Structure formats: structure tokens, C-alpha cells
Amino acid sequence: xxxxxxxYAFAGKVEHILYDASEVSFSSDQDIDEFWEYLKNExxxxxxxxxxxxxxxxxxxxxxxxxxxxxGNGIEGLSCSLELIESQGLExxxxxxNFACSTPGEDKGNLSNASAEYNFKILELGNQLEKSNMNLxxxxxxxxxxxxxxxx
Numbered sequence: 335x336x337x338x339x340x341x342y343a344f345a346g347k348v349e350h351i352l353y354d355a356s357e358v359s360f361s362s363d364q365d366i367d368e369f370w371e372y373l374k375n376e377x378x379x380x381x382x383x384x385x386x387x388x389x390x391x392x393x394x395x396x397x398x399x400x401x402x403x404x405x406g407n408g409i410e411g412l413s414c415s416l417e418l419i420e421s422q423g424l425e426x427x428x429x430x431x432n433f434a435c436s437t438p439g440e441d442k443g444n445l446s447n448a449s450a451e452y453n454f455k456i457l458e459l460g461n462q463l464e465k466s467n468m469n470l471x472x473x474x475x476x477x478x479x480x481x482x483x484x485x486x
Contacts, residue, residue: 344380351376419456 351373 344383347376347380
């Protein structure tokens, strides 16, 4: 937007200079030389503005590329974590949920609500699975004890 505005401003200045030049009658070579210097200065000023705008565009492009790269790395990390959870089952996924997932330079306190809810759900399901496993083990122990008494 700033670049477009600068182009219109530059075009307006050129028209203004040409209008001024059409009204000026040069009485000597010195007048022409002075006007020529004036035009050179205007050109230098506009070139400096264009260089500044080009630097701003380059900086924004760099920030965009870095941000896009970080986003890609974050998505890749989440994808790997999800694949790991799916491949190792919920029990191991519960253990992983206890660790904060973040990329270098990222603030660990900025987890989204959806991510926090997901981690809580994993933890909750992991606890249910752990209770079920303990109940199963208790029932197996009782069955084993019952079978021993029945055998005697």
C-alpha cells in the first residue's frame, strides 16, 4: 500500500515539475543548469525513497519466509507427535502429554485452549486406561487365587 502511494506521489511530483518547467523560460545556460540540478536532486530524493521502500519490502519478505518456516516446522512437529501417539497407543501418549510441546524460541505458556483441552483429554483417557488395567490385574489376581483354592 505504501509503495502504491509512493508511486502516485512520485507521478504527481513529475507532473508538477513538468508543469513548472513549461511555464519557465530559460534566459541563460545558467538557468538551464540550475533547473537540471534541481531535477537531479528530485531524482535522488525519489531514488532514496524507493530504496527505503525496497528495504522494507525485503524485510517483510524475510519475516514472511521465517514465519512460514516456523509454522511449517510447528505443523511437522505436531504431525510427528500425533503419529507417535497413534502408533504407540494412548498409554504412552499420556506420558508425552505431560511434556510441553514447543518449538525453539516459542513461549511455552502460549498453548491454545484447543491444545490444552486435547492434552487434558489424553491425560484423562490415559488415567481411565490405567485404572482399567489395574482393575483387570486385580481381577486376574482374584481369579488366580480362586483357582488355587478351588484346586485344593
